[in-house]
Amino acid sequence: MKICVLGLRGIPHVSGGVEMHCEQLIPRLKKRRPEDQFTVIGRRSYCPKDVSEFDGVRIVALAHARGKHLEAISNALIGLLYARFRLHAEIVHIHAIGPALVAPLAKVLGMTVLVTHHGADYNRARWNAFAKAVLRAGEFCAVYFADHVISVSPSGADHLRRRYRSCSSRISFIPNGSTHMTGADAVDGANQSILSRYGLNRRDYIITVGRLVPEKGIETLIHAYRGVPRPANLVVVGGASSENRYAEYLHRESDGRVIFTGALDPADVHVLLANAALFVLASRHEGLAIAALEAAASGCPVLLSDIQANLDLGLPTTNYFKAGDEDDLRGKLYTPHQAYVVPSTSFLRNYDWDKISDETSAVYKELHRRLAESALNRLIPWLH
Numbered sequence: 382m383k384i385c386v387l388g389l390r391g392i393p394h395v396s397g398g399v400e401m402h403c404e405q406l407i408p409r410l411k412k413r414r415p416e417d418q419f420t421v422i423g424r425r426s427y428c429p430k431d432v433s434e435f436d437g438v439r440i441v442a443l444a445h446a447r448g449k450h451l452e453a454i455s456n457a458l459i460g461l462l463y464a465r466f467r468l469h470a471e472i473v474h475i476h477a478i479g480p481a482l483v484a485p486l487a488k489v490l491g492m493t494v495l496v497t498h499h500g501a502d503y504n505r506a507r508w509n510a511f512a513k514a515v516l517r518a519g520e521f522c523a524v525y526f527a528d529h530v531i532s533v534s535p536s537g538a539d540h541l542r543r544r545y546r547s548c549s550s551r552i553s554f555i556p557n558g559s560t561h562m563t564g565a566d567a568v569d570g571a572n573q574s575i576l577s578r579y580g581l582n583r584r585d586y587i588i589t590v591g592r593l594v595p596e597k598g599i600e601t602l603i604h605a606y607r608g609v610p611r612p613a614n615l616v617v618v619g620g621a622s623s624e625n626r627y628a629e630y631l632h633r634e635s636d637g638r639v640i641f642t643g644a645l646d647p648a649d650v651h652v653l654l655a656n657a658a659l660f661v662l663a664s665r666h667e668g669l670a671i672a673a674l675e676a677a678a679s680g681c682p683v684l685l686s687d688i689q690a691n692l693d694l695g696l697p698t699t700n701y702f703k704a705g706d707e708d709d710l711r712g713k714l715y716t717p718h719q720a721y722v723v724p725s726t727s728f729l730r731n732y733d734w735d736k737i738s739d740e741t742s743a744v745y746k747e748l749h750r751r752l753a754e755s756a757l758n759r760l761i762p763w764l765h
Contacts, residue, residue, distance in 0.1 A: 388480035391423025408436035422460035500668025559674030598663035
Protein backbone atom coordinates (compact mmCIF):
# COMPACT_ATOMS: atom_id res chain seq x y z
CA MET A 382 0.00 0.00 0.00
CA LYS A 383 0.96 3.60 -0.49
CA ILE A 384 0.40 5.51 2.76
CA CYS A 385 0.67 9.28 3.18
CA VAL A 386 0.94 10.95 6.60
CA LEU A 387 -0.42 14.52 6.97
CA GLY A 388 -1.00 17.13 9.67
CA LEU A 389 2.45 17.51 11.25
CA ARG A 390 5.17 20.12 10.79
CA GLY A 391 7.67 17.48 9.76
CA ILE A 392 10.28 14.96 10.89
CA PRO A 393 12.97 14.36 12.06
CA HIS A 394 13.98 16.62 14.94
CA VAL A 395 11.05 19.03 14.60
CA SER A 396 9.66 20.38 17.88
CA GLY A 397 6.13 19.36 18.90
CA GLY A 398 4.19 16.50 20.43
CA VAL A 399 2.59 15.36 17.16
CA GLU A 400 6.00 15.54 15.49
CA MET A 401 7.67 13.44 18.19
CA HIS A 402 4.81 10.93 17.95
CA CYS A 403 5.24 10.56 14.19
CA GLU A 404 9.04 10.47 14.36
CA GLN A 405 8.87 7.48 16.69
CA LEU A 406 5.86 5.72 15.16
CA ILE A 407 6.12 5.95 11.37
CA PRO A 408 9.64 4.46 10.95
CA ARG A 409 8.61 1.60 13.23
CA LEU A 410 5.54 1.01 11.08
CA LYS A 411 7.77 0.93 8.01
CA LYS A 412 9.91 -1.79 9.62
CA ARG A 413 6.79 -3.81 10.39
CA ARG A 414 5.31 -3.22 6.95
CA PRO A 415 8.28 -3.21 4.56
CA GLU A 416 6.03 -3.82 1.57
CA ASP A 417 4.20 -0.52 2.19
CA GLN A 418 5.44 2.87 1.02
CA PHE A 419 5.26 5.59 3.68
CA THR A 420 5.47 9.28 2.83
CA VAL A 421 5.32 12.04 5.45
CA ILE A 422 4.11 15.43 4.21
CA GLY A 423 5.67 18.25 6.25
CA ARG A 424 5.69 22.04 6.16
CA ARG A 425 8.45 23.66 4.20
CA SER A 426 9.50 26.16 6.86
CA TYR A 427 9.99 23.42 9.49
CA CYS A 428 11.40 20.39 7.68
CA PRO A 429 15.18 19.99 7.69
CA LYS A 430 16.16 21.19 4.22
CA ASP A 431 18.67 18.43 3.53
CA VAL A 432 16.41 15.53 4.59
CA SER A 433 14.22 13.68 2.07
CA GLU A 434 14.28 10.27 3.76
CA PHE A 435 14.30 9.14 7.39
CA ASP A 436 14.60 5.49 8.44
CA GLY A 437 12.98 4.26 5.25
CA VAL A 438 10.23 6.91 5.28
CA ARG A 439 10.09 9.45 2.48
CA ILE A 440 9.85 13.10 3.64
CA VAL A 441 8.21 15.69 1.37
CA ALA A 442 8.15 19.35 2.44
CA LEU A 443 5.29 21.32 0.87
CA ALA A 444 4.11 24.92 1.02
CA HIS A 445 1.72 26.36 3.61
CA ALA A 446 0.12 29.66 4.48
CA ARG A 447 1.71 31.84 7.14
CA GLY A 448 0.02 32.44 10.48
CA LYS A 449 -1.29 30.11 13.15
CA HIS A 450 -4.85 29.94 11.77
CA LEU A 451 -4.12 28.74 8.24
CA GLU A 452 -0.74 27.05 8.47
CA ALA A 453 -1.92 23.52 9.29
CA ILE A 454 -5.03 23.35 7.14
CA SER A 455 -3.38 24.87 4.07
CA ASN A 456 -0.53 22.37 4.22
CA ALA A 457 -2.95 19.50 4.80
CA LEU A 458 -4.99 20.50 1.75
CA ILE A 459 -1.93 20.81 -0.47
CA GLY A 460 -0.58 17.57 0.97
CA LEU A 461 -3.81 15.72 0.33
CA LEU A 462 -3.85 16.75 -3.35
CA TYR A 463 -0.18 15.75 -3.59
CA ALA A 464 -0.97 12.39 -1.99
CA ARG A 465 -3.84 11.67 -4.37
CA PHE A 466 -2.56 12.94 -7.69
CA ARG A 467 1.22 12.67 -7.34
CA LEU A 468 1.73 9.73 -4.99
CA HIS A 469 -1.53 7.90 -5.80
CA ALA A 470 -1.76 7.01 -2.11
CA GLU A 471 -4.43 4.55 -1.01
CA ILE A 472 -4.44 5.51 2.68
CA VAL A 473 -4.02 8.97 4.17
CA HIS A 474 -3.16 9.11 7.87
CA ILE A 475 -4.11 12.53 9.26
CA HIS A 476 -2.79 13.74 12.60
CA ALA A 477 -4.79 16.22 14.75
CA ILE A 478 -8.31 17.55 14.32
CA GLY A 479 -7.45 20.79 12.53
CA PRO A 480 -5.96 19.03 9.49
CA ALA A 481 -8.81 16.48 9.71
CA LEU A 482 -11.02 19.09 8.02
CA VAL A 483 -9.73 17.59 4.75
CA ALA A 484 -11.09 14.11 5.58
CA PRO A 485 -14.33 14.57 3.56
CA LEU A 486 -12.33 15.59 0.49
CA ALA A 487 -10.06 12.59 0.95
CA LYS A 488 -13.11 10.32 0.85
CA VAL A 489 -14.47 12.10 -2.25
CA LEU A 490 -11.11 11.46 -3.90
CA GLY A 491 -11.44 7.76 -3.12
CA MET A 492 -8.89 7.43 -0.34
CA THR A 493 -9.09 5.45 2.87
CA VAL A 494 -8.74 7.78 5.87
CA LEU A 495 -7.18 7.17 9.28
CA VAL A 496 -7.13 10.03 11.81
CA THR A 497 -5.11 10.19 15.02
CA HIS A 498 -6.88 12.49 17.50
CA HIS A 499 -4.13 14.06 19.64
CA GLY A 500 -6.44 16.14 21.82
CA ALA A 501 -9.43 18.47 21.87
CA ASP A 502 -7.51 21.46 20.51
CA TYR A 503 -10.63 23.65 20.66
CA ASN A 504 -10.05 23.78 24.43
CA ARG A 505 -6.73 25.59 23.98
CA ALA A 506 -6.68 29.19 25.19
CA ARG A 507 -4.77 30.40 22.13
CA TRP A 508 -7.79 30.06 19.81
CA ASN A 509 -10.62 32.57 19.39
CA ALA A 510 -14.28 31.53 19.14
CA PHE A 511 -14.22 31.14 15.35
CA ALA A 512 -11.06 29.03 15.40
CA LYS A 513 -12.54 26.81 18.14
CA ALA A 514 -15.66 26.29 16.02
CA VAL A 515 -13.50 25.30 13.06
CA LEU A 516 -11.57 22.83 15.22
CA ARG A 517 -14.83 21.29 16.44
CA ALA A 518 -15.81 20.91 12.79
CA GLY A 519 -12.47 19.19 12.22
CA GLU A 520 -13.26 16.72 14.98
CA PHE A 521 -16.68 16.09 13.41
CA CYS A 522 -15.03 15.47 10.02
CA ALA A 523 -12.52 13.13 11.62
CA VAL A 524 -15.13 10.95 13.28
CA TYR A 525 -17.80 10.91 10.56
CA PHE A 526 -15.61 10.67 7.47
CA ALA A 527 -12.58 8.67 8.62
CA ASP A 528 -12.56 4.92 8.27
CA HIS A 529 -10.94 4.73 11.70
CA VAL A 530 -10.00 7.15 14.49
CA ILE A 531 -7.21 6.61 17.03
CA SER A 532 -7.24 8.66 20.24
CA VAL A 533 -3.96 8.95 22.17
CA SER A 534 -5.75 9.11 25.54
CA PRO A 535 -8.37 6.76 27.04
CA SER A 536 -10.58 9.62 28.26
CA GLY A 537 -10.35 11.17 24.79
CA ALA A 538 -11.52 7.92 23.19
CA ASP A 539 -14.36 7.62 25.72
CA HIS A 540 -15.41 11.23 25.03
CA LEU A 541 -15.56 10.59 21.28
CA ARG A 542 -17.53 7.37 21.72
CA ARG A 543 -20.09 9.13 23.93
CA ARG A 544 -20.40 12.13 21.65
CA TYR A 545 -20.50 10.18 18.38
CA ARG A 546 -22.26 6.97 19.41
CA SER A 547 -23.06 5.85 15.87
CA CYS A 548 -19.33 5.88 15.04
CA SER A 549 -18.05 4.31 18.28
CA SER A 550 -16.99 1.05 16.63
CA ARG A 551 -14.47 2.97 14.52
CA ILE A 552 -12.77 4.66 17.52
CA SER A 553 -9.88 3.10 19.44
CA PHE A 554 -7.30 4.13 22.02
CA ILE A 555 -3.58 3.79 21.32
CA PRO A 556 -1.33 5.96 23.54
CA ASN A 557 1.77 8.01 22.96
CA GLY A 558 5.03 6.34 23.92
CA SER A 559 8.11 7.09 25.99
CA THR A 560 10.60 4.27 25.50
CA HIS A 561 12.66 6.41 23.11
CA MET A 562 13.99 8.09 26.28
CA THR A 563 15.42 4.98 27.91
CA GLY A 564 18.93 3.65 27.74
CA ALA A 565 20.94 6.86 27.24
CA ASP A 566 23.91 7.70 29.46
CA ALA A 567 23.18 10.88 31.41
CA VAL A 568 26.58 11.46 32.96
CA ASP A 569 29.18 11.48 30.19
CA GLY A 570 31.07 14.56 29.04
CA ALA A 571 28.69 15.42 26.20
CA ASN A 572 25.77 15.32 28.58
CA GLN A 573 27.47 17.60 31.08
CA SER A 574 27.93 20.32 28.47
CA ILE A 575 24.24 21.25 28.42
CA LEU A 576 24.30 21.63 32.21
CA SER A 577 27.35 23.88 32.17
CA ARG A 578 25.86 25.94 29.33
CA TYR A 579 23.10 27.09 31.68
CA GLY A 580 25.08 26.93 34.94
CA LEU A 581 23.01 24.05 36.34
CA ASN A 582 23.91 21.52 39.00
CA ARG A 583 22.60 17.96 38.95
CA ARG A 584 19.48 17.45 41.07
CA ASP A 585 19.35 21.17 41.86
CA TYR A 586 16.76 22.42 39.37
CA ILE A 587 13.11 21.94 38.49
CA ILE A 588 12.25 21.51 34.82
CA THR A 589 9.15 21.94 32.68
CA VAL A 590 8.98 21.21 28.96
CA GLY A 591 6.47 22.56 26.46
CA ARG A 592 5.74 25.39 24.07
CA LEU A 593 5.22 28.75 25.74
CA VAL A 594 1.47 28.89 25.23
CA PRO A 595 -1.20 29.78 27.83
CA GLU A 596 -2.68 26.28 28.17
CA LYS A 597 0.63 25.00 29.54
CA GLY A 598 0.04 27.01 32.75
CA ILE A 599 3.70 27.92 33.07
CA GLU A 600 2.86 31.10 34.97
CA THR A 601 1.32 28.94 37.72
CA LEU A 602 4.63 27.14 38.12
CA ILE A 603 6.66 30.37 38.06
CA HIS A 604 4.46 31.95 40.71
CA ALA A 605 4.48 28.82 42.90
CA TYR A 606 8.27 28.61 42.66
CA ARG A 607 8.73 32.11 44.15
CA GLY A 608 9.99 31.84 47.69
CA VAL A 609 10.86 28.14 47.38
CA PRO A 610 14.57 28.17 48.24
CA ARG A 611 15.58 24.85 46.66
CA PRO A 612 16.12 23.66 44.01
CA ALA A 613 18.26 26.59 42.93
CA ASN A 614 16.72 27.01 39.46
CA LEU A 615 13.57 26.55 37.46
CA VAL A 616 14.33 25.60 33.84
CA VAL A 617 11.64 26.29 31.21
CA VAL A 618 12.31 24.40 27.97
CA GLY A 619 10.28 25.31 24.90
CA GLY A 620 9.89 27.77 22.08
CA ALA A 621 7.51 30.71 22.08
CA SER A 622 5.62 29.64 18.94
CA SER A 623 3.40 32.53 17.90
CA GLU A 624 2.35 33.45 21.46
CA ASN A 625 5.00 36.14 21.89
CA ARG A 626 2.94 38.22 24.30
CA TYR A 627 2.52 35.26 26.61
CA ALA A 628 6.25 34.52 26.46
CA GLU A 629 6.99 38.17 27.30
CA TYR A 630 4.58 37.95 30.23
CA LEU A 631 6.39 34.86 31.55
CA HIS A 632 9.74 36.65 31.38
CA ARG A 633 8.32 39.65 33.27
CA GLU A 634 6.99 37.36 36.01
CA SER A 635 10.33 35.57 36.45
CA ASP A 636 13.37 36.36 38.55
CA GLY A 637 17.00 35.47 37.92
CA ARG A 638 16.54 31.89 39.12
CA VAL A 639 14.21 31.08 36.20
CA ILE A 640 16.05 30.02 33.05
CA PHE A 641 14.37 30.01 29.62
CA THR A 642 16.27 27.81 27.18
CA GLY A 643 14.00 28.08 24.15
CA ALA A 644 13.51 24.98 22.01
CA LEU A 645 16.27 22.37 22.39
CA ASP A 646 17.35 19.25 20.56
CA PRO A 647 15.72 16.07 21.96
CA ALA A 648 19.12 14.82 23.16
CA ASP A 649 19.61 17.97 25.26
CA VAL A 650 16.09 17.70 26.67
CA HIS A 651 16.81 14.12 27.65
CA VAL A 652 19.94 15.16 29.52
CA LEU A 653 18.13 17.95 31.37
CA LEU A 654 15.32 15.58 32.35
CA ALA A 655 17.72 12.87 33.50
CA ASN A 656 19.58 15.29 35.78
CA ALA A 657 16.65 17.32 37.15
CA ALA A 658 15.38 17.18 40.71
CA LEU A 659 11.76 17.36 39.56
CA PHE A 660 9.66 17.64 36.40
CA VAL A 661 6.48 19.72 36.67
CA LEU A 662 3.68 19.99 34.12
CA ALA A 663 1.15 22.65 35.10
CA SER A 664 -1.02 22.36 31.98
CA ARG A 665 -4.67 23.27 31.83
CA HIS A 666 -5.05 21.27 28.61
CA GLU A 667 -3.20 18.28 27.13
CA GLY A 668 -3.79 15.35 24.84
CA LEU A 669 -1.52 12.75 26.41
CA ALA A 670 1.61 14.64 27.41
CA ILE A 671 4.70 13.15 25.78
CA ALA A 672 6.85 15.46 27.94
CA ALA A 673 5.51 13.81 31.11
CA LEU A 674 6.12 10.36 29.67
CA GLU A 675 9.65 11.35 28.69
CA ALA A 676 10.35 12.67 32.18
CA ALA A 677 9.17 9.45 33.80
CA ALA A 678 11.23 7.40 31.33
CA SER A 679 14.29 9.48 32.20
CA GLY A 680 13.94 8.62 35.88
CA CYS A 681 12.94 12.14 36.88
CA PRO A 682 10.34 12.60 39.66
CA VAL A 683 7.07 13.81 38.10
CA LEU A 684 4.45 16.27 39.37
CA LEU A 685 1.41 16.99 37.19
CA SER A 686 -1.72 19.12 37.21
CA ASP A 687 -4.85 17.08 37.85
CA ILE A 688 -6.51 17.59 34.45
CA GLN A 689 -8.09 14.46 33.02
CA ALA A 690 -5.43 13.88 30.36
CA ASN A 691 -2.76 13.76 33.10
CA LEU A 692 -4.91 11.61 35.37
CA ASP A 693 -5.13 9.18 32.45
CA LEU A 694 -1.49 8.29 33.13
CA GLY A 695 -2.66 6.56 36.30
CA LEU A 696 0.02 7.83 38.67
CA PRO A 697 -0.51 7.85 42.45
CA THR A 698 -2.50 10.81 43.80
CA THR A 699 0.68 12.23 45.35
CA ASN A 700 1.95 12.97 41.83
CA TYR A 701 -0.85 15.48 41.14
CA PHE A 702 -1.73 19.00 42.25
CA LYS A 703 -4.87 21.01 41.65
CA ALA A 704 -4.65 22.63 38.20
CA GLY A 705 -4.12 26.40 38.41
CA ASP A 706 -3.71 26.35 42.21
CA GLU A 707 -0.40 28.06 43.02
CA ASP A 708 -0.65 27.37 46.75
CA ASP A 709 -1.25 23.65 46.25
CA LEU A 710 1.66 23.44 43.83
CA ARG A 711 3.93 25.43 46.16
CA GLY A 712 3.20 23.00 48.97
CA LYS A 713 4.10 20.11 46.67
CA LEU A 714 7.38 21.81 45.73
CA TYR A 715 8.34 21.93 49.41
CA THR A 716 7.76 18.17 49.74
CA PRO A 717 10.90 16.00 49.23
CA HIS A 718 10.90 15.28 45.53
CA GLN A 719 11.62 11.59 45.89
CA ALA A 720 7.94 11.29 46.84
CA TYR A 721 7.15 11.83 43.16
CA VAL A 722 9.39 9.13 41.67
CA VAL A 723 7.52 6.97 39.15
CA PRO A 724 8.02 3.18 39.17
CA SER A 725 9.44 3.34 35.66
CA THR A 726 9.50 -0.35 34.66
CA SER A 727 5.84 -1.07 35.31
CA PHE A 728 4.76 2.40 34.18
CA LEU A 729 6.64 2.38 30.89
CA ARG A 730 5.28 -1.01 29.92
CA ASN A 731 2.09 0.77 28.90
CA TYR A 732 3.93 3.30 26.73
CA ASP A 733 6.26 1.09 24.71
CA TRP A 734 6.64 2.36 21.13
CA ASP A 735 7.04 -1.19 19.83
CA LYS A 736 3.73 -2.22 21.36
CA ILE A 737 2.13 0.98 20.08
CA SER A 738 3.48 0.30 16.60
CA ASP A 739 2.11 -3.26 16.65
CA GLU A 740 -1.34 -1.95 17.60
CA THR A 741 -1.26 0.74 14.92
CA SER A 742 -0.05 -1.76 12.33
CA ALA A 743 -3.06 -3.91 13.19
CA VAL A 744 -5.29 -0.93 12.32
CA TYR A 745 -3.50 -0.61 8.96
CA LYS A 746 -4.00 -4.32 8.37
CA GLU A 747 -7.74 -3.98 8.94
CA LEU A 748 -7.94 -0.95 6.65
CA HIS A 749 -6.05 -2.90 3.98
CA ARG A 750 -8.50 -5.78 4.37
CA ARG A 751 -11.42 -3.40 3.84
CA LEU A 752 -9.73 -1.93 0.78
CA ALA A 753 -9.27 -5.38 -0.74
CA GLU A 754 -12.83 -6.35 0.11
CA SER A 755 -14.18 -3.15 -1.44
CA ALA A 756 -12.17 -3.73 -4.62
CA LEU A 757 -13.50 -7.28 -4.84
CA ASN A 758 -17.09 -6.09 -4.41
CA ARG A 759 -16.62 -3.64 -7.27
CA LEU A 760 -15.19 -6.40 -9.43
CA ILE A 761 -17.88 -9.06 -8.82
CA PRO A 762 -20.61 -7.44 -11.00
CA TRP A 763 -18.20 -7.46 -13.94
CA LEU A 764 -17.65 -11.21 -13.51
CA HIS A 765 -21.33 -12.07 -14.01
